Amino acid sequence: xxxxxxxxxxxxxxxxxxxxxxxxxxxxxxxxxxxxxxxxxxxxxxxxxxxxxxxxxxxxxxxxxxxxxxxxxxxx
Numbered sequence: 001x002x003x004x005x006x007x008x009x010x011x012x013x014x015x016x017x018x019x020x021x022x023x024x025x026x027x028x029x030x031x032x033x034x035x036x037x038x039x040x041x042x043x044x045x046x047x048x049x050x051x052x053x054x055x056x057x058x059x060x061x062x063x064x065x066x067x068x069x070x071x072x073x074x075x076x
Contacts, residue, residue: 005032031067038067050074 006029041047048057052074061068068075 034067034069037069041069 010029037051038047041049041051048062049055050057050071051069053071055071055073057068057071061072
């Protein structure tokens with residue numbers, strides 16, 4: 001299912017005639033990658049832990065951005 005969505009996004013990105021549409025589709029594609037990474041960490045039982053330093057990501061940060069995989073310090 002995820003692969004199908006990625007293929008559809010690729011199709012729209014390549015078919016986009018105007019720069020705004022192409023930019024938005026690339027942003028959606030990047031967001032999809034972030035969501036997939038967060039899902040993978042959840043499946044491994046690591047959701048909420050920074051993938052770089054291993055520290056717990058504060059709940060407020062996760063509520064603000066559910067797909068974040070890095071603490072604020074490592075994200076900079």
